[in-house]
Amino acid sequence: MDILVINAGSSSLKYQFFNMKTHEVLAKGLCERIGIEGSRVKHAAKGKEKFEKEIAMKTHAEAIRVVTQLMTSPEYGVIKSMSEIEAVGHRIVSGGEFFDRSVLVDDEVIEKIAICNVLAPLHNPHHLTGINACKEVMPGVPQVVTFDTAFHQSMPIKAYLYALPYEYYEKYKVRRYGAHGTSHRYVAGRAAQMMGRPVEQLKIITCHLGNGSSITAVDGGRSVDTSMGLTPLAGVPMGTRSGSLDPAILGYVMERENLDIQQMTKILNEKSGVLGISGVSSDFRDLDAAVLEGNKRAEAALDIFVYAVKKYIGAYAAAMGGVDAVVFTAGIGENNARLRERIVDGLGFMGIKLDQEKNKVTGEEKDVTADGSKVKLFVVPTNEELVIALDTEEIVSALRAGK
Ligand code: ADP
Secondary structure, X not given: OEEEEEEEOOOOEEXXXXXOOOOEEEEEEEEEOOOOOOOEEEEEEOOOOOEXXXXXXXXXXXXXXXXXXXXXXXXXXXXXXXXXXXXXXXEEOOOOOOOOOOEEOOHHHHHHHHHHHHHOOOOHHHHHHHHHHHHHHOOOOOEEEEEOOHHHHHOOHHHHOOOOOHHHHHXXXXXXXXXXXXXXXXXXXXXXXXXXXXHHHOXXXXXXXXXXXXXXXXEOOEEEEEOOOOOOOOOOOOOOXXXXXXXXXXXXXXXXXXXXXXXXXXXXXXXXXXXHHHOOOOOHXXXXXXXXXXXXXXXXXXXXXXXXXXXXXXXXXXXXXXOOEEEEXXXXXXXXXXXXXXXXXXXXXXXXXXXXXXXXXXXXXXXXXXXXXXXXXXXOOOOHHHHHHHHHHHHHHHHHOOO
């Protein structure tokens, strides 16, 4: 089965086309500035010349048309006709409490995703646009949706409920949903495979550290706690996001700076995190460079980030009553060896020891455990698109088999 995986944003559409026999990506690309002047498409297919061009794309449906034309073009494509796209898998940011797994798209599913728009206003509406665009361009092709929140639906009430008047949960569904679930699920599964043990028997802490960062406690293959909350603003400080803080700070600063709630929320999302602390950058590479030049605020930003991640590792080991493996993934987790080293530094008392030599790795799956460490340490490049493709294959195969 060949599957097209789509991640639709407000003005962008990323895609990967998988051969599910080999799990190979046959083609991938990005449509940018959809509906805006100067829309462009970047496309790369296996064994073909790369393609990049400004092409007018007023809607997501037009973008999907461009993608399918490229995929079937003799020059840049990998398939002869559109009928070779047997199924489409979509990434969806929020499935709220409706979805604890990937599902086949039907009217009811679309309705529920739309209800979750309030929980992911910057993402869900655009995912729906992507689904509708595929329906229009590829009628009859089964579509599956995979939710970033689904993996965390297994959290128990003690992990997901906030200590607020219960009616806010009842009326507005205020609770912890978490994020990056597809990534946490994938890297926990890979770690178990690398250990040669069933994930059901393992306690794993997964650290997805990128522009947005979240840590998850995966007990027996199920998420039992995660650092992001109702929204992806919670948890550790991130590139530009504050992470969790004393909620009273909001009123205190808003009063003094004369800010309304929208302005404050924007500051917490876009002007805080390591950017806010350092005043230098949200990118950890820039912070590393600034530290080398003696910038104390950049140093403090990195210290605060490392300390926060370290505390989550301790907390989640306590929450699960032990830990068998810690996994690092995403931009920072995969590539920043020094930060990995610093995060687990001093955790020898928990049986966590990293091998500095093995840890000299970027963007590659690797066991970086030191000899004698009770807890395994892994670097695992995340692959959310593959998970979406695998879920899509499973659901569409079952559909075909009449299950
Ligand atoms: P997003 O959450 O937007 O997907 P990423 O997972 O790409 O973000 O993470 C971005 C972060 O990863 C940046 O702070 C960047 O410094 C870091 N990063 C990405 N690639 C590298 C690399 N090759 N070496 C060191 N750091 C990297």
